[in-house]
Amino acid sequence: MRYIFALIAWLYPLVGVAQEWEDQNAFGPASAASTLRVLSSTDTALFAPIIEDFLRGRPDVSVEYFVTGTAQIDQVFRASPDDFDVVISSAMDLQLKLVNDGYSVPVANLSQPDWAQWRNSLFAFTTEPATIVINRAAFAPDTVPQTRQELIAAMRARPEVFRGKVGTYDVRDSGLGYLFATQDARASETFWRLMEVMGGLDARLYCCSGAMIDDLIAGKLMVAYNVLGSYVAARDDVAGMLEIVLPSDFPTIMMRTAFVSSRTEVEENAAAFVRHLVEVQTGPRNRDVFPLPPLSATVDSTGQAVISLEPALMTYLDPLKRKTFIKEWSSAVIQ
């Protein structure tokens, strides 16, 4: 019982803020017989072409597209699973736990390789590496760091340039940031040294990639760590100003995933939507029309593949583990 009270207490503040979306759009005719409600962490601009493509030839369907942060998606959806038909997020761990907890239904007639799906319910549709984005103003050409080690060295060498001008996800707020941080921490101790160095330089903390990119362009940031490179590439106002570095020591590659809610009343349409999404993202297509990075099985040169969709993703979602991790992370970054 105590647990339930704790849960209610934990969820209570969300009830008020749940309706405040980062973005909210409707597609298709308002008079459509059936409306598909999509809860997503992906910016509307990146996703709109896929929705429009889906609605082509389906005059009786409309789509409502709600955008919010990855951590909020988990909270909002768990609080009211009836309100959404399709859930899309880049926080693979939260998505997997939702599916594990029975919030999804399998999608029929969609066959994907094992690494790109879980339980035939959760389907990956992009592969996107976490990158280091650098403001060219801070580095002379050819001195741009290519690894985390080099980044640490560069920041240590010129703290005056970077103080207050380095940024990364606030793992306490961002589900994706937490996923990236925990996977980094699994991969190498370098992550903790990097966090300590960034913490020592009064790192700024962000909710999302978009905000970091904005500050990079505004000159408020010189380096941002674990930014989604795809978001930078999708913006045409940054050419020449920012450089995207894929850390060559070890990559952290995330897959956006989607599933159909088990409480949906339009399962046919929701499943069709997920099928369409995977089809667009895996088939041959025009990058100009569909700006989202495709789903590709390409293994990085270091031999490391994407973060796998497996129950182990739930490890760091454990409250005890999370508490420990956040504590360590805070003591490194916030100091």
Place this chain on the structure above:
Amino acid sequence: MSDAVNVSGSLRARLSLTLIGSAAAIAVLLFFVVRTYAAQIAQSGQDNILEASVTSILDAATLRDGDVAVDFPYVAFSMLNTEADDRVFYAIWQDETLLSGYELLPVADAPGGGDIVHVSAQFDGAPVRIATAARILVGANARNRVTVSVAQTQDALAGTLNKISRNVGLIGAGFFALSVLVASWATNTAIRPLERLTHSITRRGPKDLSPVARPVPSEMAPLVTSLNSFMARLDTSLKQSEDFIAEAAHRVRTPLATVRSHAEATLQRVEREDNRQALRSMVRAIDESSRAAGQLLDHAMITFRADHLETEPLDLVDLVEDLVTRLTPVAEMKDIALTVISSGKVSVEADSILLQNALSNLVENALKYAPEESEITLEVFDVPRPRVEVRDEGPGFPPDQMHELAARFSRGENAKDTIGSGLGLTIAQDVATAHGGELTLTNLSEGGACVTFLL
């Protein structure tokens, strides 16, 4: 002999059915035993992994500043990855308080000290396997009991079991098919001596009543012993009756000769025509009885000699010519010409006494039925097999009785006023059969009978 045998069931069917039935039963039993065993192994595989997972989480439980901290490794869950993407649930309890995980997950009462308890249960609408273990953490001022449960759905296990069931099913079916083959082989092997015995008895000649000498399986020994003793008794009784007939014929014939001579003598003496007529009838009847007794004797002799056939090389043409010479006086009494046609010697291995007897019976038959001033032809052939054809110009055989005529004491319908016992053809046929040949009766198209004696 042609009475239908009272058949009830079939040894072969019973044996096959028993063998195949037990094979099927064993195959089904095999299927269930192996499947159950495989299910246990598969389940224990899942249990082992769950156990490792629980242990790795429990090992990570420590007291940090009086609080329980469980910094379990990534591998604790990653080892639970299955092909079927089974769902994973867990719960970490400190005494009665949930530290983290799924509160509603059923928790088994695990003894402290890390011993694992496995249970099967339902959770969130799916069957799960749960492993639970507990450990006591002794702090400065409290003993904390930490209980960890890890549960996993059984989709992969079900898949494995299906695969195993399919394979075991195939193995069972294969075993069954093999058993059916073995059963049919075993049945045939078991039945074969019986068939061999049947065959050897069926193949015997009609007079062969010797005991079965071939080796037989011990189970059939009583049957064969009974059969042998039955045949021996039959043989004895047949011989006794033949002997009896021969003895009787012999004893009748001798007094008949005496009676005949007395009758002949009396005929010379009486004058009255009606008395003479009666005496002539008497002589005629005596002749007939005497001839019958003679033929009975012949038949008994032939039966004996046919059973103990002693052959010698001889010329069939010679034999036929001797016979004709011997019978010519009788033939001349009726003005019948006996003609022999042959082309050189015809060598045969045979019992000359039997042959003479058989052929003279045939010629005597022909003489009886042939009209006066006709011709009886005996033609001897060498190829393809030695044979003698006896042709007359008489009335021929009655067509509808031809196949019965060679039976003992059977006479044709047209034989009413002819002396005969009905044994002549029987004797000839017995002799032919004893030599491995046969007797064929035909009517000639230009009239007359034709008997072919084939050796």
